[in-house]
Amino acid sequence: MTKEERLEKAREAQAEKRRQRAEANSRALAALVRHMVGTRPLPTQPPQRSLSSTERSQRFRARGREIGAIPRCRHRRVREKYRYDLLGFGLTYGTEVFEGMRKPLLKRRPSPRMVRFVRQLQDKILHGGLKHVRWPRGKGKTTWVKIAIIWAALYGHKFFMVVVEKTKGMAQVVVDEIWNRIHLSPRLSADFPEFAVPMHDVMLSPQRMRVQTCNGKPTYMKQDVSRFHYYKLPTVDGYPNTGAIIAWRGADQALRGINIDSARPDFFFIDDPQTEEDARNPKTVAKIEKEITSAVLGSGELSERISAVMASTAIEPNDVSETFADPQKHPEWETETERLVVTFGPKEEMSTYLKMMSVDIHAAHAYYLEHQAEIEKGVEMMDDGDFNPATEASAYEHALYLLFTMKATSFYAEMQMIPSKAQGIYKITAKLVRERVNGVPFGVVPRECDQGLLAFVDVNASAGLCWEIAAFGAGRRVATLAYGQYPAEGQRLYPEGLPESAIPGYLAPALREVATRIMGTPFADADGNPLHVGGICFDGGWQTATVATEVANLNASGIVAVWSKGFSSKEYSRNHHERAAAEQEEAAKKGKRSPIKAAEECHTWRSNTFNGIFLAFNSDYWKEVSQTSYLAEPLASSSSSFYGDDPNVHVDFAQEVCNEELQAKERSTRYGSIWTWKKSKGLPNHFGDVHAGVMVYGAIRAYFDPIASVVSGDCAGKQLVARKKRRRYVYEG
Secondary structure, three states: OOHHHHHHHHHHHHHHHHHHHHHHHHHHHHHHHHHOOOOOOOOOOOOOOOOOHHHHHHHHHHHHHEOOOOOOOOOHHHHHHOOOOHHHHHHHHOOOOEOOEOOOOOOOOOOHHHHHHHHHHHHHHHHOEEEEEEOOOOOOHHHHHHHHHHHHHHHOOOOEEEEEEOOHHHHHHHHHHHHHHHHHOHHHHHHOHHHHHHHHHOOOOHHHHHOOEEOOEEOOOEEEOOOOOEEEOOOOOOOOOOOOEEEEEEOOOOOOOOOEOOEOOOEEEEEOOOOHHHHOOHHHHHHHHHHHHHHHHHOOOOOOOOEEEEEEOOOOOOOHHHHHHOOOOOOOOEEEEOOOEEEOOOHHHHHHHHHHHHHOHHHHHHHHHHOHHHHOOOOEEOOOOOOOOOOOOOHHHHHHHHHHHHHHHHHHHHOOOOOOOOOOOOOOOHHHHHOOEOOOOOOEOOOOOOOEEEEEEEEEOOOEEEEEEEEEEOOOEEEEEEEEEEOOOOEOOOOOOOOHHHOHHHHHHHHHHHHHHHHHOOEEOOOOOEEOOOOEEEEOOOOHHHHHHHHHHHHHOOOOEEEEEEEOOOOOOHHHHHHHHHHHHHHHHOOOOOOOOEEOOEEEEEOOOOOOEEEEEEHHHHHHHHHHHHHOOOOOOOOEEEOOOOHHHHHHHHHHHHOEEEEEEEEEOOOEEEEEEEEOOOOOOHHHHHHHHHHHHHHHOOOOOOOOOOOOOOOOOOOOOOOOOOOOOEOOO
């Protein structure tokens, strides 16, 4: 075979191999195509450049912020069933117990009266309006409003809700529970995943609220606990019911003008906005009333009808609860009042059971079981299921137990919505006091006050010596003839920072100066006959040794003087009072006058520490006598009045009389009557003490007719005048 033939044969062999390889490649490509059928086609674009480290970091953080798609609602039919059924929603989701919430919101099915309230609450949320609920304390009104807020937020019925409690902290507790139940409840999480998934995602890391996204869009969740006090639920694209705001406030905070993210409130829940102290203070009641009215009526959108529910419990006759329940004052509020016991059983059976309770509670329960039919004859209860079957026979026995433990006044106020004013409590205002002018000119003693003139001096470290001269008449009439202060207002009695041992050097001459002024003040009766002060009583509660010494010196110089000390009702010595009365009676039998004597809640007694006799008195009792004397008309029986005819002259004196207010008066088997007083913070009451002191001095001198009871009255409705700011005392040497 020639060389050319061999080359040709080799070329043919190579061509055959190329053909075979091409067929093999075709078969492999066909197999690959068959294998790739239904999958993403192979990229036709040229490969992109690799990402930088910054881009990779951004993508990584974006994946960390993203919560992904919201899962579908597990029970859509159940969810839609309760969209406009608050009662069914509460019974379905409010009875659940889960980790983090060991107690359910609802322990049992609500009573028919509660069901009626729930229906009314639903109507106010859906259609607007103001609802005031006055229910016994602890009957579940707050629980159902919590359920209503959750219901309104999840379905989007309301988008800006405000919870108002007595204090800001108590309101935050309510909002915290609402927040936690929304995302911790397994049932709510399954049926409202658009809320539960974002909220659960940030539960362990609240900082994620600022960056969290859903499908690439921020959820705008927020918890502001320091500035504006609100929580904002997550906003999820495609779910128009999301994004509600729940804020909280205390009743003592400004409620009007709340505006967050250009939104205004559309629902207020006001829960027991007053404390016991607030309820007894007319000014505080008026302030809370004004704040609630302006908040509810002035905070919402002008184009929408705002919704509000106020749950309150009565404490005092004219408190916040009573004020908003009055249709004459607030016809805009629809008020519903419920009582724990709608109708009581026979009084005789109830009294027998309560008496047995005070002896043996187990025997009383056995008696109740034996006579249950007689005890419960005619009884109607607000909720027949409100009792513990293990220890009580019925809801009525539970109510009687509360009556026994809470005492009648608190029970009828907080459980029956029938507040009663405590015995002896009265209201007195500075305007009323200053208007008690008798029209008699200064320096002239009224004809009705012809039993004598006496003076009292209050000795005080800051205000110096405050004094009053008063005339006494039959029928417990007292007329203030003159009063004053030494040194003048704005000056100190002694230099600030002076050692205690050096104070007598300033106090002693001041006592002598005031005594000289008092004794030198000229007075005359209506016919022009001159009259003089018959004695001076000095308060010895402060710097007693100096006061007692100067009183002895005044007596030696011919001025009748005595020093005194007031004691609270618990500290006043009844033993000394009785012994003083016995000593006075014994001296009278012998035809002698005893320096030790007793009068109305006061007596004179020997001082073991300081030489001489001093006047002891029940200061609580005499403060009440002094204040209530201004309730009577000038120069009438049991009255106090000022000289002249211009009330504005006595503004300061009148205000100091009222700067101590009687809060409560109770009976005690050990002490008798017990008074509870409240002093106005930072405001003086020196002239109030002076007037009470001069009346005590009149009693021990027999110028003030003794009686068995204190005159009482009611000045509710009188307006308080503006209190004068207390000046800072400056020493002028």
